[in-house]
Amino acid sequence: MLTLFSWPELFGLADNNPYGLKVHAFLKLCRVPFRQEHLMDASQAPHGQLPYIADGGRIIGDSDAIIAHVIARDGLGIDAGLTSAQRDTDHLVRRMLDDLYWVMSYSRWQDDRFWPAFRDAFRYFHPAVAPEVLEAARAYNFKRYHAQGIGRLAPDEAFARGIADLDVLSHLLPEAGFLFGPLPCSADAGLYGFLANIHFFDIDTPLKRCLEARPNLVAHCRAIHALVTGG
Ligand SMILES: N[C@@H](CCC(=O)N[C@@H](CS)C(=O)NCC(=O)O)C(=O)O
Numbered sequence: 001m002l003t004l005f006s007w008p009e010l011f012g013l014a015d016n017n018p019y020g021l022k023v024h025a026f027l028k029l030c031r032v033p034f035r036q037e038h039l040m041d042a043s044q045a046p047h048g049q050l051p052y053i054a055d056g057g058r059i060i061g062d063s064d065a066i067i068a069h070v071i072a073r074d075g076l077g078i079d080a081g082l083t084s085a086q087r088d089t090d091h092l093v094r095r096m097l098d099d100l101y102w103v104m105s106y107s108r109w110q111d112d113r114f115w116p117a118f119r120d121a122f123r124y125f126h127p128a129v130a131p132e133v134l135e136a137a138r139a140y141n142f143k144r145y146h147a148q149g150i151g152r153l154a155p156d157e158a159f160a161r162g163i164a165d166l167d168v169l170s171h172l173l174p175e176a177g178f179l180f181g182p183l184p185c186s187a188d189a190g191l192y193g194f195l196a197n198i199h200f201f202d203i204d205t206p207l208k209r210c211l212e213a214r215p216n217l218v219a220h221c222r223a224i225h226a227l228v229t230g231g
Contacts, residue, residue, distance in 0.1 A: 002027075002034040002070070006051040009038065010125050011200045014228075015193075018101060019063040020051035022193030026067050026186055028228040030076050040129065063193075064094065067186050079185050086180050090187040093172070093179070096165055097194050102150040103162030104197060107205045109141040111155050117203045159206040166207065169195075170214040184224060192224035200225075 004027065006020030014036065015021040027034050034053075039045075045052045046061030053059070053066050060069050070076065082090065108118040119134055145151025150158055169191065178184045179191065198211050199221045211217050225231070 002032065002053055002055045004034050004036045004051060004053050005039055005045065006036060007038065008040065008122075008126055008129075010121060011202060013196055013200055015051070016122075016197065017050065018097070018104065018193035018197045020193070021196060022190045023051050023053070023063050023066050025192045025224060025228045026078075026189035027070070029184055029189055029224075030070070030074070030078055032070055032074065032076075040133065063190070067189075071186070079187075082180060082185060089172070089179075090185070093169070093187055094190055096168065097190055100162050100165040100194055102145065102148055103158055103165070104194065104207060105141065106145055106150050106158050107162075107207055108203070109138050110145055110151060111158075111205075113155070114203050114205050121202070162207050163210045166210045166214065166217065170217050173216045173220050175216050176219060178220065178223070184227065188220070188224055192221060192228070195221040196225060 004020070004023055006015045006024065007017040008015070010016035013021055014024040015038075024036065039050060042048050042050045046059060049061060051063060051066065052061035053069075055069070055073070058069075060066050071078065079087075079090075107114050109115060115138070119131075119138075122129065122134060123131065142151060150161075153161075173179060173191075178188045180187070195211060195217055198205075198207050199218060201208065211221075
C-alpha cells in the first residue's frame with residue numbers, strides 16, 4: 001500500500017504543512033488507500049523535503065509529482081474534465097500557493113507575535129518533541145526565509161503578500177462549490193492544504209483574519225474538510 005510521509009498533525013489536521021495536507025486531501029478525495037507516517041526530519045526525503053511517498057518500491061517527492069503519479073497509476077478522472085484554460089489557472093494557482101507558503105511559514109516561526117502560540121500548540125499536540133528541537137527548527141527556518149527573501153521583510157510587508165494572495169483566491173472561487181465547478185479537482189486539494197492550515201489554526205494572524213473575512217474561502221475550506229474527514 002502507498003505510504004505518505006509527511007510532517008506532524010496539528011489542530012486536528014493530518015499535516016501542519018500545506019503540501020502534505022494537499023496530498024492527504026487528494027488521496028482521500030480520490031478514495032485511494034494509503035497509510036501515513038509522520039516525520040520530524042526530512043533528511044531521508046527526495047530533495048530533503050516532505051511530503052514524499054513510497055509506492056511499490058518507488059519513492060516520489062513533491063506534492064505535484066505525487067498527485068501526477070497517482071492520477072496516472074490509477075487512471076483517475078479527477079482533473080479529466082478541465083479545459084486548457086482551467087489547467088492554466090490550476091498551474092498559476094499552484095505557483096501562487098508556493099508564495100503563500102512562505103508567508104504562512106514565516107507567520108508561525110519568525111514573527112515574534114505568533115511564534116509563542118505556534119510553539120506552544122506544537123508542544124501541546126506533540127509533547128514528545130523537545131523544546132530544543134523546535135528552537136533548532138526555528139533557527140534553520142530563519143536561514144531559509146533569509147535565503148528566499150521573505151525573512152528580509154518586516155511583518156507588515158510579508159503579510160501584505162499573503163493577504164494579496166488570499167484576495168485573489170477569494171475572487172477566483174465561487175460562493176459555493178469548488179474552483180472549477182460543483183465537484184472538487186486536484187487544485188481544490190491544494191487550496192485546502194493551505195486554507196485549512198490557516199483556518200483551523202487557533203492563532204490569530206493577519207492571514208487568518210483575512211481568510212475569516214472572506215466567506216467563500218471559509219466555505220471552500222470547510223467543504224473539503226468535510227469530504228476528507230467525513231465530518
Ligand atoms: N514543492 C514541494 C515543496 C515541499 C516543501 O516545501 N517542503 C518543505 C516544508 S517545510 C520541507 O520539507 N522542507 C524541509 C527543509 O527545508 O529542510 C512540494 O510541493 O511538495
